[in-house]
């Protein structure tokens with residue numbers, strides 16, 4: 001999955017997610033090395049270091065499988081310039097909206113949103129609302145008939161901080177704090193923390209409550225690189241809501257493996 005900040009990877013054996021990890025965007029030379037690899041040992045470390053180091057729980061299972069080479073690559077992307085790089089790979093299948101069995105999608109809906117929504121619905125049941133705390137923060141919901149209800153897009157935590165730091169004369173760049181900050185800050189860094197975090201948390205709370213007005217028993221699943229931060233803040237601000245949320249890092253991959261037919 002090519003996201004707006006980085007690449008998200010999963011190694012599938014049939015429909016099982018053996019392991020999942022993230023990397024930076026990668027240069028063409030690495031894609032070429034992947035294309036030429038004929039054994040697990042040949043695989044580019046830029047991609048497979050987490051596996052090669054044996055840190056991942058799935059590693060043992062991987063070593064005992066003999067995949068075909070070049071490795072089949074299923075690609076979903078929301079970054080067209082990166083898609084083009086990866087389309088030079090000889091064994092690539094591009095996943096498109098047509099393969100996602102949701103009803104009512106509009107043509108420019110992000111494939112990451114569609115796959116995450118499908119994965120959440122398959123794993124927990126529809127109706128379901130997905131909150132993706134990534135580069136962009138998105139809400140994407142579907143009803144009990146697996147029909148897209150719709151959603152919303154706003155700048156994520158990192159993007160709000162980066163915009164403030166980058167587009168003003170006096171504001172520093174800040175990173176996400178582990179704890180919910182004080183609402184009334186007495187220094188600049190905490191004032192930025194407070195402003196961005198309390199407004200995002202209030203917005204997320206409001207979207208969730210509105211969702212439960214539509215679907216009283218509707219599921220809500222949180223994903224994305226900042227999901228743990230978002231959940232932590234919600235646990236302070238709205239523990240009753242936080243308690244009802246599901247959290248899942250690999251929603252997009254849960255969606256990919258449930259495509260029928262799994263793209264060949």
Ligand SMILES: Nc1ncnc2c1ncn2[C@@H]1O[C@H](COP(=O)(O)OP(=O)(O)OP(=O)(O)O)[C@@H](O)[C@H]1O
Pocket residue numbers: 002003004005006007078112132133134135136137156157158159224225226
């Ligand atoms: N190593 C990392 N590199 C980049 N972002 C990271 C990293 N670790 C955590 N993050 C957090 O993840 C967020 C980006 O989320 P994610 O990785 O889900 O985005 P993405 O999938 O690339 O973007 P999007 O899904 O919005 O297109 C950033 O705001 C950042 O705070």
Ligand SMILES: CC(C)(CO)[C@@H](O)C(=O)NCCC(=O)O
Pocket residue numbers: 004078108109110111112113134136138153
């Ligand atoms: C909203 C993002 C950036 C989230 O990654 C992506 O899903 C995207 O580029 N979507 C296209 C626009 C849409 O979903 O309506």
Ligand SMILES: [K+]
Pocket residue numbers: none
């Ligand atoms: K853009």
